[in-house]
Amino acid sequence: MADESTVTALPAKENFSEWYNDVLWRAEIMDVRYPVKGLYVWYPHGFSLRRSTYAILRELMDREHEETLFPLLIPEDQFMKEAEHIKGFEEEVYWVTHGGLTPLDVKLALRPTSETAIYPMYALWVRSHADLPLKLYQIVNTFRYETKHTRPLIRLREITSFKEAHTVHATWEEAKEQVETAISLYSEFYDRICVPIIFSKRPDWDKFPGADYTMAADAIMPDGRTLQVGTCHHLGDNFSKTFDLSYEDENGERKLAHQTCYGISERCIAAMISIHGDDKGLVLPPEVAPVQVVIVPIIMKKNAETVIAAAKELEKEIKAAGLRVKIDARELRPGAKYYHWEMRGVPLRIEIGQRDIDGGTVMAVDRYGVKTAVKRAEAVAGIKSLLEAFKAEMKARAMTKAVSQINTASTIEEAKAAVEKGVAVVQWCGYKECADAIEQGLDVSVLGSEVRSEHIADKEGRCIICGKPAKPAIVARTY
RNA sequence: GGGGUAGUAGGGUAGCCUGGUCCAUCCUAGAGCGUUUGGGACGCUUUGACGGCGGUUCAAAUCCGCCCUACCCCA
Known part of the structure; x- marks a missing residue:
């Protein structure tokens, strides 16, 4: 398509x-x-x-x-x-x-x-x-x-x-x-x-x-x-x-x-x-991903039927557990399929080939590239817990990034630097003249005051423009 | 709001200046056949495009006008 x-x-x-x-x-x-x-x-x-x-x-x-x-x-x-x-x-x-x-x-x-x-x-x-x-x-x-x-x-x-x-x-x-x-x-x-x-x-x-x-x-x-x-x-x-x-x-x-x-x-x-998202495409939280688990069978000409059958059996179990799962049995190299599903943000990929069948395992790889061998007998439970862990990791990464994008500024120069990275937290008295002065020439907006964020302290100070009593406000370039 | 650049197969491009050699180049994708398959396979065959309308001309992807659309810069 x-x-x-x-x-x-x-x-x-x-x-x-x-x-x-x-x-x-x-x-x-x-x-x-x-x-x-x-x-x-x-x-x-x-x-x-x-x-x-x-x-x-x-x-x-x-x-x-x-x-x-x-x-x-x-x-x-x-x-x-x-x-x-x-x-x-x-x-x-x-x-x-x-x-x-x-x-x-x-x-x-x-x-x-x-x-x-x-x-x-x-x-x-x-x-x-x-x-x-x-x-x-x-x-x-x-x-x-x-x-x-x-x-x-x-x-x-x-x-x-x-x-x-x-x-x-x-x-x-x-x-x-x-x-x-x-x-x-x-x-x-x-x-x-x-x-x-x-x-x-x-x-x-x-x-x-x-x-x-x-x-x-x-x-x-x-x-x-x-x-x-x-x-x-x-x-x-x-x-x-x-x-x-x-x-x-x-x-x-x-x-x-x-x-x-x-x-x-x-x-x-x-x-x-x-x-x-990253350079390879979407990264989606498992709860909303259209496909939560993709199974890539590693097919050789001689064992195609065995491997496909094993993949289907696994799919049935995963589906029965209420997860959105898909087998990719297309005539492509496995690598091409990995890239394909990574682009679409599938949180977890399961590879199953002769080696896995022989060893009684499957290989699970999450969207961040972390590989885990899971016992075939405990596949569904293993997948569920990997998806949970993956969600937690997504949340942690997003939070770390957000924190790095929030910076306190006590001067206009500092604010200018802060808005290049993200949100500037400044003291603002609440008057429009001062907001205009902050916005002027910076291509930014004063988004608001009474800020609710665990990463922004609600402490009083002096307005960055006029010096009157002020409270934290957030300032940023906007879409 | 102002200015600029550009629209060529599903996606990305060459050709435009200097009209004809273009039934339009290359990459990618799609279809078919065969060989492959633990991180983007290869060979052969094949499908497919000049944004729209009008004008100039013997002749327009190419020049002109209008419209539509997209992107970039400035306020």
Whole structure:
């Protein structure tokens, strides 16, 4: 389908941009050749990765949310109700203006996000305090007319995998608690896919249009730029005012509800691919890898049947244990198969040949190249524990890398050096003038304050610009 | 937002300046046959492309215009 050249290597990961583009099609994640800018095609292999990754998200959300599905089209009058919100999106909305040849009386927006689709319905659904809290989520596509460079999985005109949750609460405090819950759910999600993230509170001018405040998760990419991979918004009663979303409390009084919304898109997969991948291709956490174990039979002409039979028997056992396993019995040299599956990020390869059959073992090789001989009789248990260990190793490597990319800076010069590697931690007073001064000429953004990271100490100091009392903020070049 | 460069088989390229020798080069991939197989095998046979529309010309991959797309640089 997208058979990678068997001779040419991937561009080295140091050339991150080239590496990223190449690995996406060679590992059969996305095909970028669809003839509309900013829209890309998921290969089945990529889609399978998406599906297992989103299965984790669903599992986490399902603990206390219900899944739902709202329409893609939003009538113009409804979309235009919330002033702040419109201002934030007006430049990037796609409009449906015709039904066939007939102009529509009311234009229809392709959702850039679903607040204005969902909240009018919420207003109908919520009548009393007994209906609260309401916590729903959906996984949908959204559209934004991006004008800057589009990139597969990172900057899209059609986001194909937007998991958005929308909650309604009685009080502002309860909504705040929900934002904290969202943060912990997302932290758990990124921990499961071994991607270190940093949560911080976005500056006021960067919050979601219509929100009281926004907490966002950033991952650090290999080139040191950060990718925003999740957002949690406290909407206060801003939208409930607009959409008349109110409830009757215990005393029979009508009160405005308070809301939150939080989302994650396929950028989570971009981060996972980018942070773990290496010069040979993808490295995937076992839990989400489309193929978790590949069996490569070492076939000689004379013993082909014996070896294939042994491989099939092993496959049956591994499959029965609930793992995604595949035999590669193609007419290729074994080495070619190793490269093939390494490109696709298979965590564990099992080699089985005459030597193994005779010795009652199989050879297991993980994606980092670590070889372990496993007794054939204990193959399944051995494989499971190797996959566990592999996941732990992935997490450890990603964490070590992330820590090396986070550096504290007490002067602008130090900040300049720090953002070359990744995130600079600086003291910032919270005022826009000082943020502007930090950003000026550095091609960086002040991502946020109230930083949540075990690697960033929450100690007060003096603003790096004005010297007033300040707290740590994170600064980086961004995607 | 401004500027630049480029679009040739599935992927990567030569040819373009100086129109004809191009029913288009090479590598890779795909198909077929045979020999191979513990880290990217080899031989033979074979399939497959000038981004789109228009113009100039006896003749266009090549020159001109517009459109679409991609990449790079600057703000």
